[in-house]
Amino acid sequence: MYRLSLVPARDVFWLKGALLFDLWFDLPHRPTRDADFLGFGSMDIEALTRTVREICDTAVEDGMKFEPASITVEEIREEARYGGLRVRLVARLGNARCTVQLDVGYGDAVTPGPEEAVYPTLLNDQPAPHLRVYPRATVAAEKLEAIVSLGMANSRMKDYFDLRALAHEGVLDAGQLGDALAATFQRRKTLLPEEMPLGLSDEFAHDATKKAQWNAFLGKNQLDAPTLQEVVVEVRSFATEPFKLARQRKA
Numbered sequence: 001m002y003r004l005s006l007v008p009a010r011d012v013f014w015l016k017g018a019l020l021f022d023l024w025f026d027l028p029h030r031p032t033r034d035a036d037f038l039g040f041g042s043m044d045i046e047a048l049t050r051t052v053r054e055i056c057d058t059a060v061e062d063g064m065k066f067e068p069a070s071i072t073v074e075e076i077r078e079e080a081r082y083g084g085l086r087v088r089l090v091a092r093l094g095n096a097r098c099t100v101q102l103d104v105g106y107g108d109a110v111t112p113g114p115e116e117a118v119y120p121t122l123l124n125d126q127p128a129p130h131l132r133v134y135p136r137a138t139v140a141a142e143k144l145e146a147i148v149s150l151g152m153a154n155s156r157m158k159d160y161f162d163l164r165a166l167a168h169e170g171v172l173d174a175g176q177l178g179d180a181l182a183a184t185f186q187r188r189k190t191l192l193p194e195e196m197p198l199g200l201s202d203e204f205a206h207d208a209t210k211k212a213q214w215n216a217f218l219g220k221n222q223l224d225a226p227t228l229q230e231v232v233v234e235v236r237s238f239a240t241e242p243f244k245l246a247r248q249r250k251a
Helices: 019-024 045-056 136-153 157-169 174-187 202-206 208-221 228-250
Strands: 013-016 035-039 064-075 084-093 096-106 115-118 130-133
Touching: 013 019, 019 157, 045 064, 045 084, 136 157, 136 174, 136 202, 157 208, 157 228, 174 228, 202 208, 202 228, 208 228
Parallel strands: 013 130, 035 096
Antiparallel strands: 013 035, 064 084, 084 096, 115 130
């Protein structure tokens, strides 16, 4: 991320996803295997490959070596509703080798706009990257849109975990989230629900399959959280007023 902050591409690749929670919260949030970005311009594999190669070639004295020849870019298939490209490349730190994955989405609405942030580093003597990042309102709005769109088919338990964290933080107000919901649902061509969506219902919360998915998510990531029923109640309370405000903005 520090290399990205040094090149012009920082202005057109905005950080989103799970890594933002490490920026917003002092305690570790949940593990993630990739970094997520919103990209601007056309969804072009060759153009993105050139940009990633430029980032890899940026000289930084941190011991990390990225291998431009290892870069692969492919279209993201598992979330076909929205355009996206997945980048994989090899990085080395001494004798250690790891695969880096970057997921880049295109075309989403960001309300009220990106924020400038200094991302924390693991080592105090390393310079911190200055990046453009998603605001909390859009992070929450996109997760709620997925909950509405997917309904009972939703297996994205991470969204419930993340929304509960944002609700407990208490920074995001209903008006901001209402604006972001209206913009996100319009951009994704999803109807705002007139009633509380299935994904925030008691039926969802008490479904045996959903409870098993929730417990598996917590176990796999070694996370501590209440039951799915309790979390759904909290997220529902968090989302009720913003959904109402979003509908008013659309009226």
